[in-house]
Amino acid sequence: MNIFHFINAFFSDSTHWHGYDGIPTRLREHVQYSLIALGVAAAIGLPVGLITGHTGRGGNTLALIATAARALPSFGLLVVMFILLGLGLLPAMIPLVVLAVPPILVTTYEAMRSVDPSPVDAARGMGMAEPEILFRVELPVALPLILSGLRSAAIQIVSTATIAAYVSLGGLGRYIIDGLSQRNYEKVVGGATLVAVLALVTLGVFWAVDRLTVSPGVRGRA
Amino acid sequence: MIRIDSVTKRYPDGTVAVDRLSLEIPDRSITVLVGPSGCGKTTTLRMINRMIEPSEGTILLDGADITKQPVNTLRRSMGYVIQNAGLFQHRTIIDNIATVPRLLGWSKDKARARARELMERVGLDGALAKRYPYQLSGGQQQRVGVARALAADPPVLLMDEPFSAVDPIVRKGLQDELLRLQAELGKTIVFVTHDIDEAIKIGTMVAVMRTGGRLAQYAPPAELLSDPADAFVEDFLGTDRGIRRLSFFPSTGLELTTTAIVAVDATAEQIAARATPDVPYLLVTGLDGRPLGWSAPGDLTAGAVDPAELLPFGRPFVHGEESLRAALDGAVLSPTGWAVAVDREGRAAGVVSQQTIAEAIRTAHAEGRDAAKVAG
Numbered sequence: 265m266n267i268f269h270f271i272n273a274f275f276s277d278s279t280h281w282h283g284y285d286g287i288p289t290r291l292r293e294h295v296q297y298s299l300i301a302l303g304v305a306a307a308i309g310l311p312v313g314l315i316t317g318h319t320g321r322g323g324n325t326l327a328l329i330a331t332a333a334r335a336l337p338s339f340g341l342l343v344v345m346f347i348l349l350g351l352g353l354l355p356a357m358i359p360l361v362v363l364a365v366p367p368i369l370v371t372t373y374e375a376m377r378s379v380d381p382s383p384v385d386a387a388r389g390m391g392m393a394e395p396e397i398l399f400r401v402e403l404p405v406a407l408p409l410i411l412s413g414l415r416s417a418a419i420q421i422v423s424t425a426t427i428a429a430y431v432s433l434g435g436l437g438r439y440i441i442d443g444l445s446q447r448n449y450e451k452v453v454g455g456a457t458l459v460a461v462l463a464l465v466t467l468g469v470f471w472a473v474d475r476l477t478v479s480p481g482v483r484g485r486a
Numbered sequence: 487m488i489r490i491d492s493v494t495k496r497y498p499d500g501t502v503a504v505d506r507l508s509l510e511i512p513d514r515s516i517t518v519l520v521g522p523s524g525c526g527k528t529t530t531l532r533m534i535n536r537m538i539e540p541s542e543g544t545i546l547l548d549g550a551d552i553t554k555q556p557v558n559t560l561r562r563s564m565g566y567v568i569q570n571a572g573l574f575q576h577r578t579i580i581d582n583i584a585t586v587p588r589l590l591g592w593s594k595d596k597a598r599a600r601a602r603e604l605m606e607r608v609g610l611d612g613a614l615a616k617r618y619p620y621q622l623s624g625g626q627q628q629r630v631g632v633a634r635a636l637a638a639d640p641p642v643l644l645m646d647e648p649f650s651a652v653d654p655i656v657r658k659g660l661q662d663e664l665l666r667l668q669a670e671l672g673k674t675i676v677f678v679t680h681d682i683d684e685a686i687k688i689g690t691m692v693a694v695m696r697t698g699g700r701l702a703q704y705a706p707p708a709e710l711l712s713d714p715a716d717a718f719v720e721d722f723l724g725t726d727r728g729i730r731r732l733s734f735f736p737s738t739g740l741e742l743t744t745t746a747i748v749a750v751d752a753t754a755e756q757i758a759a760r761a762t763p764d765v766p767y768l769l770v771t772g773l774d775g776r777p778l779g780w781s782a783p784g785d786l787t788a789g790a791v792d793p794a795e796l797l798p799f800g801r802p803f804v805h806g807e808e809s810l811r812a813a814l815d816g817a818v819l820s821p822t823g824w825a826v827a828v829d830r831e832g833r834a835a836g837v838v839s840q841q842t843i844a845e846a847i848r849t850a851h852a853e854g855r856d857a858a859k860v861a862g
């Protein structure tokens with residue numbers, strides 16, 4: 265009995281490919297939770313990081329909040345949310361968002377701060393408005409770093425989204441939690457393998473986005 | 487015309503960077519701000535495009551206070567070139583240059599056509615258009631910076647130490663290019679440098695500033711060299727002030743000796759005829775008229791001069807085009823003590839002795855003093 269045996273058994277069982285507890289359904293749910301969490305975290309982290317990075321103000325406050333947020337254990341937060349809010353999507357999403365905001369926020373801020381100040385000075389001197397400087401001068405250069413922040417947030421979300429199953433939601437966490445309670449290790453290992461594969465796919469997606477959006481002028485220099 | 491009217495800049499920490507500075511910057515000429523590090527040159531320049539706001543005083547552009555128009559409109563009417571060029575590394579060279587026209591709402595095609603034209607203007611190979619800044623040398627990047635500043639044809643160009651990050655040879659090339667460009671375009675240029683030689687070379691007017699942001703002297707370069715206002719300016723100008731000043735005197739008036747030249751295939755009679763007591767050496771030229779070297783008349787073999795036997799002739803100067811400084815330099819470098827004058831094609835036009843050059847210098851100085859008296 266080794267791990268490959270479990271994996272093989274899990275994936276070759278045709279009943280695992282159909283129905284509400286089938287792999288396609290659980291995968292879709294997992295991707296859905298992850299995208300929602302990443303979307304919300306980015307909607308918070310990106311603008312705050314871009315603006316504080318552009319103006320250079322609020323960096324210390326930011327670092328403090330981010331460190332505090334990182335110290336919160338996701339599972340503990342889930343329990344607290346469950347007690348406060350009961351079952352549902354919201355109590356599962358909050359810990360994921362709290363997990364993902366700090367890496368996005370901090371890397372975006374750092375990425376903007378690390379942009380060479382002289383093109384920014386030149387841009388301002390030739391009469392570019394501040395939003396134009398942010399989006400057309402700083403952002404394209406900061407993009408690779410910002411993407412790396414989003415990428416590590418996404419990976420963390422994908423692996424942590426398994427906790428959603430604790431509050432009666434679906435996702436790949438179901439296999440792990442149900443498998444553990446049923447002592448069905450085939451299911452546990454199968455679920456964990458799917459999470460790992462999804463994390464790798466996420467890496468691939470970010471690699472592709474980086475290729476497509478980062479200017480060769482920026483990449484060539486790095 | 488840009489008029490800086492008793493402008494003071496005090497930074498929030500109390501540093502007085504510029505102290506009651508007044509300057510009239512003439513149109514269509516290069517005005518250089520020069521001075522030691524920290525004397526307030528950059529601060530002064532950046533107050534002109536309002537990157538920095540003065541604490542006191544006003545700056546007028548063509549008689550109007552610059553704070554009366556929207557700041558970005560003002561900035562788009564002034565090209566801005568900084569040290570290290572400050573190019574946008576994510577944009578190609580052509581799109582870097584097209585930036586301001588695009589800001590002004592030009593179509594992409596029109597802006598790019600203009601950018602191509604400017605690349606040629608500043609001496610950049612069109613093949614570089616699609617490259618990114620990291621693929622260019624420092625000197626090329628600086629040219630792109632200048633082209634980008636000129637793209638929307640602004641009447642004013644502000645340049646902050648634009649050539650200080652490149653090596654001396656590239657810098658000289660860029661300076662010559664700027665002078666050539668200025669002769670074509672006639673912009674009002676304000677140029678910051680801490681290099682007094684650069685200031686003297688390119689400036690129509692030079693403002694020497696001293697630490698504390700005060701103006702020490704504001705004068706054309708020749709006057710700066712001949713009449714430094716005080717010990718600070720004199721010290722800042724450095725050594726060789728007299729020699730450097732000669733750059734401003736043309737060699738046009740130098741009387742050349744044209745008889746002391748023989749061709750490489752000269753006959754014995756020709757050599758004898760040219761050798762006069764007041765010319766100790768003869769300059770031998772090739773059949774194309776270009777100088778080959780010096781020789782004492784007695785050492786010349788008629789009809790068969792061996793160029794390898796000749797004394798080197800140093801560095802010739804272009805008569806009428808180069809200055810007395812070049813002529814004197816040529817005479818000092820020449821082992822015979824005589825300078826060789828050539829025409830534009832490099833053919834020997836005559837020779838001139840150190841004594842003759844010294845006389846020309848005395849005359850030029852006397853005329854300069856008379857001119858100063860008339861002007862004063």
Ligand SMILES: Nc1ncnc2c1ncn2[C@@H]1O[C@H](COP(=O)(O)OP(=O)(O)OP(=O)(O)O)[C@@H](O)[C@H]1O
Pocket residue numbers: 497498499501502503522523524525526527528529530680
């Ligand atoms: N933002 C600022 N806050 C406080 N002091 C400043 C600021 N910027 C410049 N200074 C000070 O003002 C003075 C003039 O600075 P400025 O940059 O104009 O000098 P500069 O002549 O351009 O020098 P350099 O040749 O080194 O570039 C210096 O003493 C400098 O330290």
Ligand SMILES: [Mg+2]
Pocket residue numbers: 527528529
């Ligand atoms: Mg400076």
